Amino acid sequence: MSMTDRLSSAPAPRRLPHGLIVARNILLFLMRAPTSLFGLIVLGLLITLAVFAPLIATHDPYVQNLQNTLQPPSAAHLFGTDELGRDIFSRLVAGSRITLSIIFLVTIVVGPLGLFFGTVAGYYGGKVDTVLMRITDIFLSFPSLILSLAFVAALGPSLNNAIIAISLTAWPPIARLARAETMTFRQADYIAAAKLQGASSARIIWRSIVPMCLPSVLIRLTLNMATVILTAAGLGFLGLGAQPPLPEWGAMIATGRRYMIDSWWLVTFPGLAILCVSLAFNLLGDGLRDALDPKQMNRG
Amino acid sequence: MDPILEVKNLSIRYHGAPEPAVRNVSFTLGRERLGIVGESGSGKSTVGRAIMRLIDSAEITADTMRFEDVDLLNASERQMLKVRGKRMSMILQDPKFSLNPIQRCGHQIAEAYRTHVRCSKAEARAKAVKMLEQVHIRDPERVYDLYPHEVSGGMGQRVMIAMMLLTSPDLVIADEPTSALDVTVRLQVLRILDGLVKDKGIGLVMISHDLNLVRAFCDRVLIMYAGRLVETLDARDLNNAQHPYTRGLLAAQPRIGGSRAPLPVLNRQDSWLTPQAQGDAL
Amino acid sequence: MRQSKRRYAGVAEQGVSILITLFGLLILTFVIGRIMPTDPVRAMVGEDATREVYENVYRQLGLDKPMWQQFLIYLRDIATFDFGTSIRTGKPVLEDIARVLPATIELATFAIIIGAGLGTPMGVIAATNKDKWQDQLIRVFSLMGHSMPIFWTGMIALLVFYANLGWVGGSGRMSQFYIGLVPERTNFLLIDSALAGQWDVFRSALNHIILPASLLGYSSSAYITRMTRSFMLDQINQEYVTTARVKGLSRRQTIWRHAFGNIRVQLVTIVALAYGALLEGAVLIETVFAWPGFGQYLTSNLLIGDMNAVMTCVLIVGVIFIGLNILSDILYRVFDPRTR
Numbered sequence: 001m002s003m004t005d006r007l008s009s010a011p012a013p014r015r016l017p018h019g020l021i022v023a024r025n026i027l028l029f030l031m032r033a034p035t036s037l038f039g040l041i042v043l044g045l046l047i048t049l050a051v052f053a054p055l056i057a058t059h060d061p062y063v064q065n066l067q068n069t070l071q072p073p074s075a076a077h078l079f080g081t082d083e084l085g086r087d088i089f090s091r092l093v094a095g096s097r098i099t100l101s102i103i104f105l106v107t108i109v110v111g112p113l114g115l116f117f118g119t120v121a122g123y124y125g126g127k128v129d130t131v132l133m134r135i136t137d138i139f140l141s142f143p144s145l146i147l148s149l150a151f152v153a154a155l156g157p158s159l160n161n162a163i164i165a166i167s168l169t170a171w172p173p174i175a176r177l178a179r180a181e182t183m184t185f186r187q188a189d190y191i192a193a194a195k196l197q198g199a200s201s202a203r204i205i206w207r208s209i210v211p212m213c214l215p216s217v218l219i220r221l222t223l224n225m226a227t228v229i230l231t232a233a234g235l236g237f238l239g240l241g242a243q244p245p246l247p248e249w250g251a252m253i254a255t256g257r258r259y260m261i262d263s264w265w266l267v268t269f270p271g272l273a274i275l276c277v278s279l280a281f282n283l284l285g286d287g288l289r290d291a292l293d294p295k296q297m298n299r300g
Numbered sequence: 301m302d303p304i305l306e307v308k309n310l311s312i313r314y315h316g317a318p319e320p321a322v323r324n325v326s327f328t329l330g331r332e333r334l335g336i337v338g339e340s341g342s343g344k345s346t347v348g349r350a351i352m353r354l355i356d357s358a359e360i361t362a363d364t365m366r367f368e369d370v371d372l373l374n375a376s377e378r379q380m381l382k383v384r385g386k387r388m389s390m391i392l393q394d395p396k397f398s399l400n401p402i403q404r405c406g407h408q409i410a411e412a413y414r415t416h417v418r419c420s421k422a423e424a425r426a427k428a429v430k431m432l433e434q435v436h437i438r439d440p441e442r443v444y445d446l447y448p449h450e451v452s453g454g455m456g457q458r459v460m461i462a463m464m465l466l467t468s469p470d471l472v473i474a475d476e477p478t479s480a481l482d483v484t485v486r487l488q489v490l491r492i493l494d495g496l497v498k499d500k501g502i503g504l505v506m507i508s509h510d511l512n513l514v515r516a517f518c519d520r521v522l523i524m525y526a527g528r529l530v531e532t533l534d535a536r537d538l539n540n541a542q543h544p545y546t547r548g549l550l551a552a553q554p555r556i557g558g559s560r561a562p563l564p565v566l567n568r569q570d571s572w573l574t575p576q577a578q579g580d581a582l
Numbered sequence: 583m584r585q586s587k588r589r590y591a592g593v594a595e596q597g598v599s600i601l602i603t604l605f606g607l608l609i610l611t612f613v614i615g616r617i618m619p620t621d622p623v624r625a626m627v628g629e630d631a632t633r634e635v636y637e638n639v640y641r642q643l644g645l646d647k648p649m650w651q652q653f654l655i656y657l658r659d660i661a662t663f664d665f666g667t668s669i670r671t672g673k674p675v676l677e678d679i680a681r682v683l684p685a686t687i688e689l690a691t692f693a694i695i696i697g698a699g700l701g702t703p704m705g706v707i708a709a710t711n712k713d714k715w716q717d718q719l720i721r722v723f724s725l726m727g728h729s730m731p732i733f734w735t736g737m738i739a740l741l742v743f744y745a746n747l748g749w750v751g752g753s754g755r756m757s758q759f760y761i762g763l764v765p766e767r768t769n770f771l772l773i774d775s776a777l778a779g780q781w782d783v784f785r786s787a788l789n790h791i792i793l794p795a796s797l798l799g800y801s802s803s804a805y806i807t808r809m810t811r812s813f814m815l816d817q818i819n820q821e822y823v824t825t826a827r828v829k830g831l832s833r834r835q836t837i838w839r840h841a842f843g844n845i846r847v848q849l850v851t852i853v854a855l856a857y858g859a860l861l862e863g864a865v866l867i868e869t870v871f872a873w874p875g876f877g878q879y880l881t882s883n884l885l886i887g888d889m890n891a892v893m894t895c896v897l898i899v900g901v902i903f904i905g906l907n908i909l910s911d912i913l914y915r916v917f918d919p920r921t922r
Contacts, residue, residue: 035722138606141903142896143862146880150896153884154614230731234866237733238881253734260737261745271734279729286725354827377832385830392828397821400840402847402919411839412829447919463829 029291036287042280049096059087061094061247070263080265082256088265091247092273098248099277102163102232107221109167110174115217117171118178119205123186133179136172144169145231152240159248162241166231170224177220181213223285226278233274249274304471304503305329305351308364312343312350315357321346322527329471333497333504335514335535337549338524344507347524348473351505352390353380368470386416388471389464391493394480395456399448405456406432406444409463416467431462435492454485458492465496472497473505478513490517511538511549523549525572545572596911600904607900611893612656616649660897666890670883675894678879683898684769685755686868686875689798690860692791696799697806697860698853704803705810709818710837720807728804732863735797736870743793751790753872760786794871798863802856809852813845820844847917854910858903 030036049056058078065085073080079088121132139147144166151165185191185208194204235241236250244251249270256266306328313320322343327334338344349355351365353372365372370383389412392398400408409431410424417424425444432440435458448456457477464472477493478486494517497504508514514521515535523531523546531543541547548566623639640646644655659665665675701724708720744752751757755771760783764775772791775783817823818841826836865877872878876895883891 035718134602134606138603138610141603141607141900141907143859143899143903145862145865146896146899149865149880149884150611150614150892153887153889153892154617226729230729233731234733237731237866238869239885250731250733253731253737257737260741264741267734267737271731271738274731274734275726275729278731279725282725282729283722286721352828354824381830381832383830384828390828392821392825394821398825400822400826400844402843402917403840408825411831415830449920460825463825 026288026291030284030287033287033290035283039280039282039284039287042276043284046096046100046277046280049093050100053093053097057087057090057093059090061086061091062245070259070266072263073265079269080263082252082266083259088252088269091252092249092269095247095249095252095270095273098159098242098246099229099232102159102166103225103228105163106167106170106225106228109163110170110224111217111221113167114171114174115178115210115213117175118180119182119209119213121175122179122182123201123205123209125183125186129179132175136175139169139172140176142169144227145234148231148235149238149240152235157240157243159242159246162232162235165235166228169231170228173224174217174220178213178217181216182209185209185212219285219288222281222288226281226285229274229278229281302368303328303330304368305505306364306366307347307351308362310347310350310360310362310365312346312355312361313359315359320527321358322350325524325527325529327522327529327532329503329505331501331503332520333494333506333518335518335521336505336507336524337509337511337514337521339509341526342524343527344524345475348390348475348505348507351473352384352388353377382416385412385464385469386467387469388473389467389469391457391460391464391472391474391477393476395448395451395453395460396480398460399456401448403447404444405446405448405451405459409444409459409466412463413466427466428462431466432459434465434496435459435462437462452485453481454489457481457489461489461493461496465500465502468500469502471503471505473507475507476509477506479508479510486513511553528572530572543572544569596908600908603904604901607897607904608657608660609653611897611900612653614896615889615893616652665894665897668883668891669888670886670891675891678891679876679894679898681769682874682879683876685771685873686861686864686877688770688772689791689795689868689873689875690857690864692795693798693802693860693863694853694857696796697802697856700799701803701806702810702849705807706814706837706842708807708811709814710833712815717811720811724804724807726804727800727802730801732797732801733866733870736794736867739793739797740870750793751786753790753870755790755873756783756786757790790871794867794873798860798867801863802860805856805859806849806852810845810849813848814841817841817844847914850913850917851910854906854913858906861899861902 030040063086065081068081068085069083071077071081071085077087077089079092082088082091117132117136121129147169148162148165151168152161155161155164191204191208194208199207232241233248233250233253236248237254239251239254242248242251244255252270253267256263256270260267308326310322310325311320312322325343325347336344336347346355346358350358350360351367351372353375360373362373367383367388370379370387375383399405406425406428409428410421413419413427414421414424419427429440429444432443437443437455437458443451443455443459448459451459457480461477474493478489481489490513493504496502504518506514506518515538518535521533521535521538522529523533523541523543525545531541531546533541533546538546538550541550545566545568548564551564552566554563623636623643623645627635627639644652647655663676667673668675668678671678704720704724708717711717740752743749760780764771764778764780764783767774767777771787772784775781775787814837818837820841823836823841826840827833831839861876864873864875865880867873868875868877869881880892880895883895
């Protein structure tokens with residue numbers, strides 16, 4: 001979306017805040033496409049599951065029952081039980097909290113970090129820009145999983161370190177985006193006006209530039225979330241993320257692997273859960289991209 | 301003489317558009333040069349592309365749309381493949397965009413020939429080189445091997461003409477063939493096109509917004525306004541045009557040695573859009 | 583004349599920027615190597631070494647020197663291709679990696695052929711049928727590939743195609759039976775076995791590579807499909823495509839002979855990037871398929887904290903990435919007449 005679009009649509013009817021109208025339009029657009037509707041539903045389901053996990057779970061996700069191990073799916077245990085007799089359905093439900101907290105934590109680390117580097121580089125330009133973008137390039141020259149692996153190896157395996165490692169590798173694309181956005185606003189008249197009023201650079205960046213970058217950054221974060229989830233699950237699978245007995249989905253697959261031949265349900269359900277959530281983010285991101293494509297929106 | 305092209309009550313409406321882009325256009329074309337003149341958005345290019353059956357996203361209706369023995373309304377795509385490029389072709393506006401940037405000019409010309417005639421590569425090359433000569437390119441062998449970005453606009457358009465006339469079609473539609481060129485080479489390119497059209501006895505439809513060009517290079521002129529045909533007349537009678545739109549257009553042309561008063565601005569009237577005005581014009 | 587001078591300046595500028603990126607990679611690996619909480623000396627000498635032995639090794643590793651000196655030593659070592667020895671295997675890390683890398687390259691190459699072979703036509707079909715059912719179907723299919731946790735899909739695929747159906751070989755590069763039968767020349771098993779004329783081994787290797795390579799290829803085809811589609815959408819509305827149709831070419835000929843030629847350049851870049859990303863997928867899939875390659879070497883060393891090996895692996899991946907970027911740049915120049 002170009003800047004003029006935003007500026008010209010700002011003084012639109014004041015019945016609802018402008019942001020809300022846009023958000024509603026986007027939501028309506030997303031609901032019309034079956035694929036992005038699926039994404040919305042799955043994510044809604046994920047949030048519901050995570051919030052009401054203790055109510056939805058049929059069993060305690062941590063309680064072992066060695067008399068009842070490796071039971072196939074049945075009425076008592078919807079998705080069967082694992083090698084320690086724990087109810088897989090309840091563990092999946094509990095795992096949704098872990099997934100959601102990974103998403104949340106990565107977002108609140110990566111968003112500000114990327115915004116900070118991007119806006120500062122874009123606003124100051126010159127040497128600051130060169131140095132900061134060089135750093136981003138270096139991070140970008142690694143595949144994110146390998147770099148996360150290196151960080152986790154250095155920090156030691158745990159869920160928190162996995163989140164830190166993922167965040168450290170996920171900010172560069174956000175910074176690039178925020179920089180590109182900032183470059184388009186930098187010369188705008190209202191920035192010049194703020195400067196003339198004597199506002200400090202920090203204040204201009206924080207009050208004028210960051211809000212303008214926020215929408216596209218949030219969309220980009222949604223798009224990247226599928227990768228984040230897959231990386232987190234991959235780290236869990238390699239034993240470098242969440243540690244047992246935490247019901248993290250990737251780690252559940254790793255422990256279930258040994259029993260896979262005879263007890264397919266141990267790995268199948270956690271895998272399906274990961275697939276659904278990451279597919280949901282991908283479909284939603286895809287829909288968002290279409291929704292924000294100016295060519296599409298011109299159709300009214 | 302049988303007409304090459306016969307169009308009766310042609311209407312074109314793009315999918316999703318509320319209004320047709322072209323409505324009730326009728327004309328016939330013999331072995332002559334017909335100009336279609338109008339402002340941008342008047343639907344003149346759309347008519348050309350509809351005749352070539354290049355528009356996929358529109359609803360095309362007509363009482364008749366016939367090219368020689370081909371019923372253009374009902375011909376299958378397979379039939380059209382034998383017609384397009386062989387019996388009718390089209391010269392597009394800007395060689396910068398209409399030539400494939402990553403293929404050599406000569407290759408693109410030869411392809412037009414090889415699509416319709418079974419022959420060896422060398423034979424097609426010889427044909428293309430000869431055609432390049434005919435469009436007055438001095439060093440055809442060298443130009444054959446150039447990429448489009450390496451030739452000038454005027455030369456690019458001559459390459460385009462060579463490509464489109466190589467198969468000696470019966471009908472050529474020239475869609476603003478010189479608008480993208482420098483003023484200095486416009487006439488030169490048009491003369492080349494004109495010479496070839498006359499020599500080969502090709503029916504030419506020249507789509508343009510330039511009344512003077514059309515007057516100089518066409519036998520007959522159709523004037524289009526907002527998707528409608530407002531007037532048809534012989535090029536030499538253009539000064540006697542009846543319709544206020546045509547008269548307005550003519551009055552808005554600057555003339556050397558004319559009065560220095562500001563040129564009149566076209567005064568549009570809604571009545572031009574009514575069917576009755578059209579009836580008068582026809 | 584002036585043009586060539588400008589080109590040299592461009593190449594020089596690119597060279598400098600590559601060097602800076604490389605230097606940054608070294609800083610990054612150095613820093614990651616130092617922040618780890620596990621004690622590298624302890625890992626080498628064992629838990630019950632005497633204090634004296636411990637301190638000897640400590641000094642040997644240069645850990646008593648200030649950081650900047652340690653970094654200089656690190657740079658010197660790298661410049662002389664001394665990446666240290668692996669604690670686990672006791673061999674120079676570089677030697678280890680040279681041994682395992684061909685297995686991964688073989689897998690990744692096979693996968694990219696499948697990925698590009700699948701993704702390119704799908705992208706073209708999606709673009710030429712934009713918003714129709716073909717486009718939707720391809721979109722969902724390719725997003726599936728992009729969304730699946732590849733380690734899980736690998737396990738399920740092994741269960742189905744190997745354990746249940748028996749269509750393909752199981753884990754590893756070939757059946758246990760053939761291991762050691764083929765002399766190692768290039769370490770590319772398909773090439774080695776063909777060179778030795780061991781067609782049974784060749785077939786077995788093919789049988790084993792097809793499943794992991796297909797999964798990797800499928801996952802990378804998502805990216806290739808999406809990019810091909812958007813490149814193609816840019817092209818099919820261009821005037822030269824109309825010209826081709828005016829000449830009497832069919833829609834299919836127009837797409838493949840003209841429009842496709844114009845996205846080839848961008849496509850090459852995309853495929854090169856996808857190839858690099860495959861190395862990432864390889865880490866996970868190699869674990870599942872017990873594929874004795876780079877990814878498995880990396881993860882097994884990670885788990886025991888063999889940092890020399892890990893950091894060298896990371897560095898090599900970074901270098902491969904930079905190399906692929908340069909390569910795609912060069913190919914760009916070769917394919918596009920306008921940049922010549």
